Amino acid sequence: MNSWPRNNLPLVAGYEFPTLKIIDSNLGLVTLNTPSDFRIYVCGITPYDATHLGHAATYLAFDLINRYQSLSGRSVNFVENVTDIDDPLLERAKRDNSNWQNIADTQTQLFKADMSALRILPPNDLVKVTESIAIINDFIKKLDSRGYLYEISGDYYFSVGDFLSGLPVSTSDAVKIFAERGGDPYRQGKKHQLDPLVWSANAEGEPGWESSFGFGRPGWHVECTAIACKYLDKDSNDPIVHVQGGGSDLIFPHHFMSAQIVKAAYGRDFSQYFVHAAMIGLDGEKMSKSKGNLVFVSKLISAGIDPMAIRWALLQGHYQKDREWSENLLSESEIQIATVRRALAQSEVTESKELIAGIIADLSKNLDTPSALKRLLSWSEQSINAGSINQSGLVSRSIDSLLGLAL
Numbered sequence: 001m002n003s004w005p006r007n008n009l010p011l012v013a014g015y016e017f018p019t020l021k022i023i024d025s026n027l028g029l030v031t032l033n034t035p036s037d038f039r040i041y042v043c044g045i046t047p048y049d050a051t052h053l054g055h056a057a058t059y060l061a062f063d064l065i066n067r068y069q070s071l072s073g074r075s076v077n078f079v080e081n082v083t084d085i086d087d088p089l090l091e092r093a094k095r096d097n098s099n100w101q102n103i104a105d106t107q108t109q110l111f112k113a114d115m116s117a118l119r120i121l122p123p124n125d126l127v128k129v130t131e132s133i134a135i136i137n138d139f140i141k142k143l144d145s146r147g148y149l150y151e152i153s154g155d156y157y158f159s160v161g162d163f164l165s166g167l168p169v170s171t172s173d174a175v176k177i178f179a180e181r182g183g184d185p186y187r188q189g190k191k192h193q194l195d196p197l198v199w200s201a202n203a204e205g206e207p208g209w210e211s212s213f214g215f216g217r218p219g220w221h222v223e224c225t226a227i228a229c230k231y232l233d234k235d236s237n238d239p240i241v242h243v244q245g246g247g248s249d250l251i252f253p254h255h256f257m258s259a260q261i262v263k264a265a266y267g268r269d270f271s272q273y274f275v276h277a278a279m280i281g282l283d284g285e286k287m288s289k290s291k292g293n294l295v296f297v298s299k300l301i302s303a304g305i306d307p308m309a310i311r312w313a314l315l316q317g318h319y320q321k322d323r324e325w326s327e328n329l330l331s332e333s334e335i336q337i338a339t340v341r342r343a344l345a346q347s348e349v350t351e352s353k354e355l356i357a358g359i360i361a362d363l364s365k366n367l368d369t370p371s372a373l374k375r376l377l378s379w380s381e382q383s384i385n386a387g388s389i390n391q392s393g394l395v396s397r398s399i400d401s402l403l404g405l406a407l
Contacts, residue, residue, distance in 0.1 A: 001127065003080075003112065003122035003123055004120075005122070007119055007121065007406075009071070009401050010400065011401070012071055012356065015357055017068070017071060017073070017360055017364065018360075018361065018364040019032060019033065019072075020032045020065070020068055020069065020363075020364055021364060021366055022065075022243075022275055022366055022367075023320055023366050024274055025248075025251055026166075032242070034074070034272070036073070036075055037077065038075065038077070039079075039237075039240075039241040039242050040065065040066070040069075040242060040245065041228040041241045041243070041244050042059070042062045042080045042123070042245040043080075043081065043224055043245070043247075043254065044081045044082045044126070045082060045108075045111055046089060047082060047083075047084055047103070047105075047107035048086075048092045048104075049092070050107060050110050050111070050114070050296045050297070050299075051296065051297045051298065052294040052297065053287060053295045053297065053314070054247065054280040054286075054287045055111075056114070056310065056314060057278075057314045058245075058246065058247045058277040059120050060118065060314050060404075061275075061320075062078075062275075062277075063119075063120045064319075064363065064369070064403075064404070067121065067402060068363050068364070068367075068402075071401060071402065077124055077231075077232060078123040078124050079125045079127065079227065079228060079231045079232055080123040081126075081128070081224055081227050082104075082111075082126065082127065082129065083129050084104040084128045084130050085104070085207065085217055085218075086129075089103060090206060104130075108128075110298055112126075113298070117301055118297065118404075119307070119311065119406060120404070127227050127231065129218065129223045132227050133209045135226050135230045136218045136226040136227075137211045139222060139230075140198050140226075142266070143158055143222075143261070143265050146264060148162075148265075149198070150191065152187065153201065155197055155200055155201050156199040156213050157190060157191070157195040157198065158195060158196050158257075158260075159191050159192065160195050160257070160260055160264075163263055163264060164194065166256070168252050169252060171194075174253070175193050175194065177253065178252075181249075181253055182253075196219060196221045196253065197220075198219045198221070198222040198261075199214075199216055199218055199219060199222075200217055200218070201214055201215070201216045220254065221254060221257040221258055221261060224254070224258050225258045225261045225270065228240065228244070228258075229262065229266070233266075238269055239270055239271050240266070240271070241271045242271065242273060243271060243275055244270065244271040244273075244275075245274075246276060246277070247278075248277065248278050248279060248320075249279065250276065251276055255274055255276075259274075276320070277319045277320065278318075278319065278322045280314075280322075280324075280325050281322060281323065281324045282295060282325050287325070305330065306334065306337070308406060309334045310333075311405060312333040312337050312405065313325070313330050313332075315370075315403065315405075316369070316370060316373060317369075318367075319367055319369070320366070336377055337407060340380045340405075342380070343379070343381075343383040343387075344392045344395060344396050344407055346392055347387075348383075348388055348389060348390055349379075349383035349388075349389065349392045349395065350379055350383040351388070351389050352379070352389075352391040352394055352395045352398075355379045355395065356398045356402075358375050359372045359375060359398070359402055359403070360402065362375065363403075369403070372402075373403075376399060376403075
């Protein structure tokens with residue numbers, strides 16, 4: 001599937017890019033000591049509704065990693081999926097008496113438009129699950145050949161029992177979370193409560209596909225693993241990718257199960273690092289469909305909000321800290337952007353070498369965007385009061401490349 005257009009990424013020449021340090025959800029602070037070909041897989045949307053600010057914050061975080069690694073001279077291979085067949089999508093189609101494919105296609109197009117407006121660099125490959133059934137089928141066959149697949153009434157499960165030593169929570173908590181996030185721990189006949197479904201037999205009235213395991217559709221966790229391995233595996237690299245990313249709500253079970261499924265199928269590690277973006281809240285609660293408190297990117301833009309103000313507002317908080325969205329945050333961001341634009345509109349500004357080097361240093365320290373924005377705002381205020389050198393174009397190009405801010 002075609003992704004959205006890629007914006008130009010001008011090089012930031014003459015500056016040293018320290019090796020990126022990131023907080024890994026399992027290991028803590030790590031240095032991304034990776035080769036020149038940097039492979040990253042980020043879990044994409046389930047397109048049953050429009051892009052909300054929680055989505056935007058997550059994809060913005062990995063956009064910054066993509067930009068930093070690219071600007072530091074690495075060749076980035078970035079893959080992202082679209083889960084265009086899943087229970088929430090079918091539930092919405094039934095509720096609205098609509099065609100599930102039309103909903104998926106419409107919302108995917110809207111997502112791509114939102115990402116383009118926010119200047120998120122597109123992945124090298126944006127891959128629909130519905131276009132990957134053969135890939136997923138072949139992957140499940142690998143699990144079967146290695147003895148990790150079993151059947152219950154036409155449904156096929158991955159036997160995870162040999163791979164539970166690294167559970168991020170206690171077994172009892174894992175079972176509870178698994179049940180809350182799409183698992184079926186109490187189904188009769190399962191070998192282990194945490195065994196995830198990898199192929200579901202067709203239910204009446206639902207879409208399905210032919211496979212080696214009957215007519216049906218794939219389970220959630222195996223979709224990402226199959227797609228990531230197909231597009232990023234070189235048949236020899238261990239781990240298969242350098243970073244797997246997504247929102248913090250994917251740490252368990254999704255990313256944990258993804259890693260175990262790959263280990264079972266290939267005998268290799270899935271990802272060297274696991275990086276997660278925090279949640280965006282509204283009125284003290286996580287922004288989510290079930291709570292009905294979503295703020296949609298497209299609606300903000302339709303109301304006349306500058307997409308760069310949305311991006312700035314999200315950058316004001318650290319990507320790994322849960323934070324609140326508010327009208328005050330947006331208004332403050334609009335005022336701050338106006339200050340930066342006023343400075344950049346001048347022919348003469350304050351000397352910028354230290355500014356650009358400082359922003360690079362901030363980003364190298366686990367994407368410290370709050371510090372980077374404060375640094376840029378301080379430079380802008382100084383430039384408005386005492387500009388003396390013609391470097392506004394240099395700063396404009398640099399913040400576009402480093403921060404994705406086209407001001």
